[in-house]
Amino acid sequence: MDLRARLVEVGGELLDSEGLGALSLREIARRAGVSHGAPRRHFPTHLELLSAIAREGFTDLAARAEAALATGPAAPRARLGVLARVYLDFAVERRGRYELMFRHDILESGHLRLREKSLPLFRLLTDLVAQAAPPSSSPPEIVAGALWASLHGLAELWNWGSLTLATGATDPGALLEAALTAHLGPAPEATT
Incomplete structure (x- = not known):
């Protein structure tokens, strides 16, 4: 190496x-x-090293998402659940790297063209939202942005221990499903 x-x-x-x-x-x-x-x-500069570490983080997160989706369910809503879980698990397992990856100064610095590494993940989220969401007056990018903001907040609050304290949850699965339902409506199998 x-x-x-x-x-x-x-x-x-x-x-x-x-x-x-x-x-x-x-x-x-x-x-x-x-x-x-x-x-x-x-x-x-220190910022260039931080950017390189963040880039490696985006590469790792994308690889985890790709692997999970390659062997996961076919239904778009279920695939969104898989992607959301990969995102949260990454945030918990690689907490410092996760926090670094989404720092505005790192992304805006232009070093190593990090936006080119981060935006494909958002496009994947947007594509899945477009397939899974019921017709809406909001474009898929807006719904995906709101969902991502919820997932990001969930990850941060989970890492801080706030959600366990407030909800008693010992696993974020129910919280992930609630976030998906809030942005996409009930899962198709839950409708009658």
């Missing part, structure tokens, strides 16, 4: 285990076993 890839890997591991506050070029270099100046050859 080359040094650039090793720095991204170590940075991601540090981010996942200790959070964004621990993520410095000096600490990444120490854990990678290189001089504190070595990361600057590949990442002249």
Whole structure:
């Protein structure tokens, strides 16, 4: 593995285990076993390294979604449920990386064209919403945006422990289904 890839890997591991506050070029270099100046050859700024870690996060999330959907159900609403669960599981398992990936300053920086990595996931969500949602006066992009905002909020509140405290839920499955129902209406099998 080359040094650039090793720095991204170590940075991601540090981010996942200790959070964004621990993520410095000096600490990444120490854990990678290189001089504190070595990361600057590949990442002249801290933001560029953060962008590379975020890009790896988007790649991982997309791969997880693709794998789950490849072996999952065929019905669009059920596929949305699978995608939502993958999103939440990723947010819980890779919390630091997840928080980094959606930081506005990282996405807007233009480094590594992160928007090109993040937008395909939103297009997938939008396509599934277009297939699953009943006819609406709102375009699928708007419904997908509202659903994504709900999922993102659910992920953050779950990570903070707020939803367990407020609802007593020990698994977010019912909350995910409630979010889908709020944005798409009842699941087809639940209608009479």
